[in-house]
Amino acid sequence: MKLVWDWRFARVYDESDNVVDECVWGGNRTPGALANRLALLMQGRMTIEAQTLAERFPDATPTPSMNIKSWPEAETAESILLQEASIKLAERGVSESASNPDSRLEHLVQATEEMRNAHNTLESRIVEWAGMFLPNLDIDQHRNQIAAAISTSSNLHEIGDSLSTIPAEVQIGSKEWSALHSLATSTMKLATDVERMEDSVREITETHLPSLSLLLGPLLAAKLCATARGRERLARLPASTIQVLGAEKSFFMHIRQGTPSPKHGHIFQHSWICRSPKWTRGAIARMLAAKAAIAVRADHFGGEPWTSKQVAEVEKKVGEIRARKNKR
Amino acid sequence: MKSFSEMVEIQGRSLWSRNAVKGVSLRGERLKREGRKEWRQWNPRASKLGAALLKASQIGLLPEQGSNCLYLGSGHGTTISHLHDHVCGANNHLDGTIVAVDISSRCMRDLIRLSKSRPGIIPVLADCRKPQQIAPFVSHRVPWLFQDVSQTGQVEMFIEACKQYLAEGGTGLLSLKSASERDTQGAFDHAEATLLEAGYTLIEKIDLTGWEEQHVLFHVVN
Numbered sequence: 001m002k003l004v005w006d007w008r009f010a011r012v013y014d015e016s017d018n019v020v021d022e023c024v025w026g027g028n029r030t031p032g033a034l035a036n037r038l039a040l041l042m043q044g045r046m047t048i049e050a051q052t053l054a055e056r057f058p059d060a061t062p063t064p065s066m067n068i069k070s071w072p073e074a075e076t077a078e079s080i081l082l083q084e085a086s087i088k089l090a091e092r093g094v095s096e097s098a099s100n101p102d103s104r105l106e107h108l109v110q111a112t113e114e115m116r117n118a119h120n121t122l123e124s125r126i127v128e129w130a131g132m133f134l135p136n137l138d139i140d141q142h143r144n145q146i147a148a149a150i151s152t153s154s155n156l157h158e159i160g161d162s163l164s165t166i167p168a169e170v171q172i173g174s175k176e177w178s179a180l181h182s183l184a185t186s187t188m189k190l191a192t193d194v195e196r197m198e199d200s201v202r203e204i205t206e207t208h209l210p211s212l213s214l215l216l217g218p219l220l221a222a223k224l225c226a227t228a229r230g231r232e233r234l235a236r237l238p239a240s241t242i243q244v245l246g247a248e249k250s251f252f253m254h255i256r257q258g259t260p261s262p263k264h265g266h267i268f269q270h271s272w273i274c275r276s277p278k279w280t281r282g283a284i285a286r287m288l289a290a291k292a293a294i295a296v297r298a299d300h301f302g303g304e305p306w307t308s309k310q311v312a313e314v315e316k317k318v319g320e321i322r323a324r325k326n327k328r
Numbered sequence: 329m330k331s332f333s334e335m336v337e338i339q340g341r342s343l344w345s346r347n348a349v350k351g352v353s354l355r356g357e358r359l360k361r362e363g364r365k366e367w368r369q370w371n372p373r374a375s376k377l378g379a380a381l382l383k384a385s386q387i388g389l390l391p392e393q394g395s396n397c398l399y400l401g402s403g404h405g406t407t408i409s410h411l412h413d414h415v416c417g418a419n420n421h422l423d424g425t426i427v428a429v430d431i432s433s434r435c436m437r438d439l440i441r442l443s444k445s446r447p448g449i450i451p452v453l454a455d456c457r458k459p460q461q462i463a464p465f466v467s468h469r470v471p472w473l474f475q476d477v478s479q480t481g482q483v484e485m486f487i488e489a490c491k492q493y494l495a496e497g498g499t500g501l502l503s504l505k506s507a508s509e510r511d512t513q514g515a516f517d518h519a520e521a522t523l524l525e526a527g528y529t530l531i532e533k534i535d536l537t538g539w540e541e542q543h544v545l546f547h548v549v550n
Contacts, residue, residue: 038465041463042454044460066469071468079425080447086450086451089452094440094453097433
């Protein structure tokens with residue numbers, strides 16, 4: 001005996017494909033109701049009709065309708081209903097992806113990165129450009145102040161005053177001045193925009209990945225999550241992969257050409273690693289990645305969120321590694 | 329001039345389909361009027377099926393008009409729209425269906441818009457690797473199945489899908505991108521061997537070079 005069903009009805013067939021029993025969907029056939037039904041079927045569940053027949057014929061084996069030659073064709077009205085319902089269901093799926101913090105976080109992390117790059121490029125341009133007009137200024141010392149000084153000045157002398165230096169004796173046209181001034185203003189604005197982006201990343205990450213952000217800081221946690229393409233995938237990654245996330249280029253160079261393996265990817269940004277002596281970094285990265293893997297699993301699978309106690313324990317281990325490696 | 333059906337033909341050197349929604353060009357394709365008919369240009373650079381139609385030497389690439397089709401990896405729906413011109417026609421007067429599956433919600437929103445103006449297209453947001461997600465929309469085996477998912481293990485996925493959904497004597501089309509596979513060099517040979525081993529008859533191996541680099545479309549019959 002075979003139990004066969006689709007969204008319209010369920011049937012029980014005997015061995016020679018004769019219909020033994022049938023149960024038809026008697027509910028109100030609206031696109032919304034059918035969408036609910038299809039969602040159920042997509043999860044591999046049975047319709048109510050199929051369940052009823054399964055109770056009546058417990059020994060019937062579930063069989064896909066594709067394998068029954070005499071399975072009735074859909075009527076035109078049914079095809080139209082199916083199309084309307086599938087549109088509804090697909091629309092639901094699309095709007096669900098907007099409520100998924102992972103995809104939003106990915107955009108935020110990427111946008112922050114792009115804006116930071118844009119800011120760095122613009123800032124170094126304006127420093128070099130304006131530096132020509134300020135020959136006596138130590139440019140590297142005043143890097144961060146130049147754009148600010150220009151954006152609050154209305155001519156070269158005012159810039160010189162606010163940076164306490166003497167500008168070069170050059171005449172610049174009003175158009176060039178306003179171009180310089182607006183570039184400076186944009187650069188300043190970009191800097192505050194980057195900060196706003198990062199605030200938003202912090203806000204999402206601290207609820208989405210509370211333990212991981214406590215351990216690594218929210219920005220690094222967000223970066224790892226975006227690189228792994230989602231919290232679930234990050235939670236399922238082995239610690240050794242988390243350790244080198246973001247170092248794909250050198251990792252694959254290592255695999256293909258046998259160059260030295262990368263010891264750390266994004267995780268390098270953590271001060272426990274980048275502020276440690278070079279020969280201790282690999283070991284610290286390995287330990288920290290292992291702890292990060294545990295933290296993200298606690299976040300994703302609903303474990304106990306980490307507190308500063310666990311983070312302090314990890315910090316203690318960092319100290320131990322540094323001490324151990326320094327003895328040698 | 330070469331005609332595939334009353335809805336699809338090659339005029340000069342370009343491919344055209346009868347526009348089922350008159351006056352609407354989806355991505356800026358050229359439209360041209362010919363009496364009461366309106367033709368819409370089928371860009372072979374944007375559609376691998378279109379490129380295959382221009383390069384194929386064997387017939388039977390397109391499904392019968394008014395049949396049920398399964399399209400895995402529908403993308404933004406460029407090919408789907410031309411397929412719809414052919415299989416369904418204006419207001420689906422040919423009574424066909426195209427089940428269009430894609431995993432990306434970004435692509436799905438374009439596909440939903442398309443389905444709303446073109447009755448007969450069934451958009452499904454699902455993972456092609458999970459048959460249970462597609463089965464609710466396909467009650468019967470289909471005579472025509474197309475797969476273009478650009479993922480590792482495409483051939484195995486294609487064979488799995490054909491086993492489940494393709495009717496006996498049905499046409500299966502696999503658009504394979506060699507760069508998607510681990511072994512770029514041997515990808516096409518491996519695909520051919522695997523398809524033959526699985527018992528399918530290979531009608532033609534269409535090299536899409538010229539329109540789409542490193543792509544081959546396998547045309548098999550179950």
